[in-house]
Amino acid sequence: MNIWKTKTPAQIEDAAEHTQLKKNLTAFDLAALGIGSVVGTGIFVATGQGAHLAGPGVLLSFIIAAVTCGFCALTYSELACMFPVAGSTYSYSYVAFGEVIAWIIGWDLMLEYLVAASAVASGWSTTFIGLLKEWGIKLPQALLTPPITMSGGKVVASGGIVDLPAILITLGITWILYIGIRESAKINNIIVGIKVAVIVLFVILGITHVKLSNLTPMMPFGWKGVMAGAAIIFFAYIGFDAVSTAAEETKNPKRDVPLGLMLCLGVVIVLYVTVAFTLTGIVPFKQIDIGNALPAALARIGIRWGGALVATGAIIGMISTLLVTLYGQIRIFMVMARDGLLPPAFAKIHPKHRTPHLCTWITGIATAVIAGLFPLDAIINLCNIGTLFAFVLVSIGVILLRKTQPNVERKFKTPGMPFTPLITVAFCFYLMASLPGVTWIRFGVWLLAGLAIYFAYGARHSKLQKAA
Numbered sequence: 001m002n003i004w005k006t007k008t009p010a011q012i013e014d015a016a017e018h019t020q021l022k023k024n025l026t027a028f029d030l031a032a033l034g035i036g037s038v039v040g041t042g043i044f045v046a047t048g049q050g051a052h053l054a055g056p057g058v059l060l061s062f063i064i065a066a067v068t069c070g071f072c073a074l075t076y077s078e079l080a081c082m083f084p085v086a087g088s089t090y091s092y093s094y095v096a097f098g099e100v101i102a103w104i105i106g107w108d109l110m111l112e113y114l115v116a117a118s119a120v121a122s123g124w125s126t127t128f129i130g131l132l133k134e135w136g137i138k139l140p141q142a143l144l145t146p147p148i149t150m151s152g153g154k155v156v157a158s159g160g161i162v163d164l165p166a167i168l169i170t171l172g173i174t175w176i177l178y179i180g181i182r183e184s185a186k187i188n189n190i191i192v193g194i195k196v197a198v199i200v201l202f203v204i205l206g207i208t209h210v211k212l213s214n215l216t217p218m219m220p221f222g223w224k225g226v227m228a229g230a231a232i233i234f235f236a237y238i239g240f241d242a243v244s245t246a247a248e249e250t251k252n253p254k255r256d257v258p259l260g261l262m263l264c265l266g267v268v269i270v271l272y273v274t275v276a277f278t279l280t281g282i283v284p285f286k287q288i289d290i291g292n293a294l295p296a297a298l299a300r301i302g303i304r305w306g307g308a309l310v311a312t313g314a315i316i317g318m319i320s321t322l323l324v325t326l327y328g329q330i331r332i333f334m335v336m337a338r339d340g341l342l343p344p345a346f347a348k349i350h351p352k353h354r355t356p357h358l359c360t361w362i363t364g365i366a367t368a369v370i371a372g373l374f375p376l377d378a379i380i381n382l383c384n385i386g387t388l389f390a391f392v393l394v395s396i397g398v399i400l401l402r403k404t405q406p407n408v409e410r411k412f413k414t415p416g417m418p419f420t421p422l423i424t425v426a427f428c429f430y431l432m433a434s435l436p437g438v439t440w441i442r443f444g445v446w447l448l449a450g451l452a453i454y455f456a457y458g459a460r461h462s463k464l465q466k467a468a
Contacts, residue, residue, distance in 0.1 A: 030260025174364025198313025210281030
């Protein structure tokens with residue numbers, strides 16, 4: 001058994017050419033998928049959290065996080081053009097580093113997608129319940145509350161039974177993904193249009209009420225605060241790499257994936273920076289309502305109807321975030337099962353809908369269970385460190401493949417080699433170093449658990465190992 005055995009570019013190309021998935025997506029669809037994932041809970045929640053850590057310097061935090069993601073997008077684009085196959089970082093790592101690293105990164109991506117989807121569903125439920133209360137609608141508390149809660153860092157009984165709204169929204173999105181990617185993309189495009197319009201409305205309504213005095217001092221907590229804000233805010237950008245997981249279902253992946261990534265990040269950066277500027281200009285950063293930042297800011301200046309509209313947009317917007325997050329996890333599970341590292345049921349394709357139907361429902365139900373039984377603060381996961389680790393491997397992989405696979409066609413080449421990926425690695429490690437120490441400990445435990453599963457099942461059933 002050679003756990004470092006790599007796939008060849010020919011094997012990746014063969015998987016992409018003989019895929020049973022429908023190739024329906026365009027560059028616009030990919031950009032909308034990325035925006036749908038990135039512009040969600042991050043812009044409505046992370047903006048307020050980052051402002052409390054960095055003050056008005058949250059503007060710099062967003063820019064630092066955006067620059068990191070921009071460099072990452074350049075490296076993703078080169079690899080996605082070389083290997084237009086589902087699986088994103090997992091597939092790239094299989095070619096660059098070998099099977100065991102590919103497994104680690106696939107296991108690592110579960111932090112970004114599966115548990116993050118549960119957090120989005122739980123957050124959506126909290127926002128939805130709050131809006132129902134505003135409308136005077138009351139539901140049984142036992143059906144709105146998970147059975148456990150966190151108190152003083154300890155798990156205690158809450159008296160509730162289940163978070164029913166979180167379960168229902170997750171299963172509803174799972175059904176949409178089961179029907180087909182074309183239908184899912186259409187729904188996502190509509191939702192993205194709505195939430196971008198709502199965010200633009202917030203900026204238009206709030207920009208005339210900005211007080212420059214609220215923006216000084218710009219960095220009340222110094223660069224340490226700005227970087228702490230960037231490390232938290234990075235959560236807001238998580239999900240843009242979902243664009244590359246859709247490469248296998250794209251009409252012209254070698255052109256559309258890089259274009260979709262750049263369109264996505266361009267729109268997202270403009271939206272986030274303008275929202276952060278408007279929010280911190282309206283409300284002194286110490287007075288920002290973390291859980292309800294944007295609607296509360298408009299209510300503060302007397303525009304309550306605008307606040308209600310933005311809150312409604314947040315609820316609608318989180319739906320597309322949940323959809324794309326689940327989609328990314330399903331496709332990664334599917335590819336890992338296709339390689340034999342997970343049970344084959346995850347790779348079965350529906351004869352009519354051309355979607356990995358069993359994998360879709362297994363993933364959706366698992367997400368619904370986590371969202372329905374655990375509180376949001378207990379679900380808050382290791383998304384940031386897991387994603388940053390994936391970005392580090394992608395960046396190193398681009399450099400390595402330039403040396404080991406120089407003859408593979410590259411429709412898009414990362415500019416400034418090798419400095420661009422090296423700068424990406426430096427940015428990622430800097431942000432990782434800004435995360436709490438306990439996050440590193442939990443991340444290490446998670447990776448060790450993944451390795452145990454790999455040696456117990458994956459390595460024994462790997463198609464690459466059997467072929468060898």
